[in-house]
Amino acid sequence: MSRDPILVVSELSKSFGAIRAVDAVSFEVERGEILGIAGPNGSGKSALFNAITRVPFSPSQGVVLFDGAPIHRLPANKIAKRGVARTIQRESVFAELSAIDNALVTIEQTKRARRLDQKVALAERAPEIVGFPATLHKWKAGTLPVSLRKLVMIASALALDPLVLLLDEPASSLTVEEIERMRLLIVALQRRGTTILLVEHLLSLLMAVWDRLLVLDQRRMIAMGPLADVVKDLVVIETYLGPPHDRAAVGTALTLGRVRADRGVQRDRSAAGAGRIHRVFPPQRAWQIHAEENEQRCAVALGSVEIQDSQLA
Ligand SMILES: Nc1ncnc2c1ncn2[C@@H]1O[C@H](COP(=O)(O)OP(=O)(O)OP(=O)(O)O)[C@@H](O)[C@H]1O
Numbered sequence: 001m002s003r004d005p006i007l008v009v010s011e012l013s014k015s016f017g018a019i020r021a022v023d024a025v026s027f028e029v030e031r032g033e034i035l036g037i038a039g040p041n042g043s044g045k046s047a048l049f050n051a052i053t054r055v056p057f058s059p060s061q062g063v064v065l066f067d068g069a070p071i072h073r074l075p076a077n078k079i080a081k082r083g084v085a086r087t088i089q090r091e092s093v094f095a096e097l098s099a100i101d102n103a104l105v106t107i108e109q110t111k112r113a114r115r116l117d118q119k120v121a122l123a124e125r126a127p128e129i130v131g132f133p134a135t136l137h138k139w140k141a142g143t144l145p146v147s148l149r150k151l152v153m154i155a156s157a158l159a160l161d162p163l164v165l166l167l168d169e170p171a172s173s174l175t176v177e178e179i180e181r182m183r184l185l186i187v188a189l190q191r192r193g194t195t196i197l198l199v200e201h202l203l204s205l206l207m208a209v210w211d212r213l214l215v216l217d218q219r220r221m222i223a224m225g226p227l228a229d230v231v232k233d234l235v236v237i238e239t240y241l242g243p244p245h246d247r248a249a250v251g252t253a254l255t256l257g258r259v260r261a262d263r264g265v266q267r268d269r270s271a272a273g274a275g276r277i278h279r280v281f282p283p284q285r286a287w288q289i290h291a292e293e294n295e296q297r298c299a300v301a302l303g304s305v306e307i308q309d310s311q312l313a
């Protein structure tokens with residue numbers, strides 16, 4: 001139980017008719033922590049962020065307390081103005097505007113400042129905080145590479161001066177060097193006092209920054225706690241690696257390159273069918289490989305696993 005929660009989510013649900021996107025999820029976020037959120041594709045990670053921020057949809061049921069006060073019925077811009085900002089999974093920027101003007105839009109929306117010079121000063125600071133190159137300040141955001149568009153989006157969120165920042169897969173589509181820069185940025189934001197909820201498939205990034213991990217599966221929360229406890233949790237192992245009788249196949253699939261988790265069971269039938277079996281190991285070993293070979297070219301992600309053949313020789 002958190003002692004000083006800045007965000008309390010209770011029994012939060014979102015339904016679209018018979019479809020559940022978030023199913024009675026409850027957790028608390030401590031002030032200043034980085035809470036990692038993991039789960040297979042479609043497990044409800046983004047929908048959880050949507051329901052908390054009401055962008056683009058509101059929760060069907062449940063309560064969200066921010067700093068002790070309910071926010072789940074406030075309009076989305078008021079939630080943002082109070083101090084809960086988010087980024088979107090697919091980087092979303094105003095393509096025709098520069099990085100500074102993107103931040104200015106946020107500032108205008110939430111009326112953080114009255115005078116134009118104050119607004120511009122705030123807008124100029126935001127890209128600087130995220131390390132956006134000053135030489136590109138005037139470029140249209142739509143012409144920037146993906147890593148910089150992600151920075152523009154984070155800068156726009158930071159222009160709100162949020163106490164809580166929800167980052168939805170900030171490292172997707174980035175190179176190894178860009179992921180490292182993203183890690184440094186996330187750690188720097190936490191040091192500035194921002195509480196962070198971080199949805200990520202990339203376990204190497206999550207492991208490097210999180211304080212606790214929340215795991216979703218099929219729109220429900222299945223585990224929450226420190227990393228060491230969560231990855232040992234049998235339910236979590238089964239969600240990612242399948243039931244016991246599938247595990248030899250899973251171990252094989254893990255050696256064959258990228259494997260996506262689909263409804264909680266990891267298999268790569270096509271790769272396995274091609275017969276390119278390099279090595280078989282039990283699923284627990286998959287977790288260990290990450291720890292042992294993290295410094296090498298091995299990246300193991302929750303829900304997606306990438307292992308270079310050379311590491312397995
Ligand atoms: N607007 C919507 N209308 C109907 N169903 C939706 C909507 N948004 C989400 N869902 C459903 O809710 C479930 C959770 O989706 P969500 O996008 O949150 O998954 P996710 O964990 O973020 O997946 P990924 O890792 O692929 O980003 C999915 O089954 C999805 O189809």
Ligand SMILES: [Mg+2]
Nearest residue numbers: 045046047089
């Ligand atoms: Mg998502």
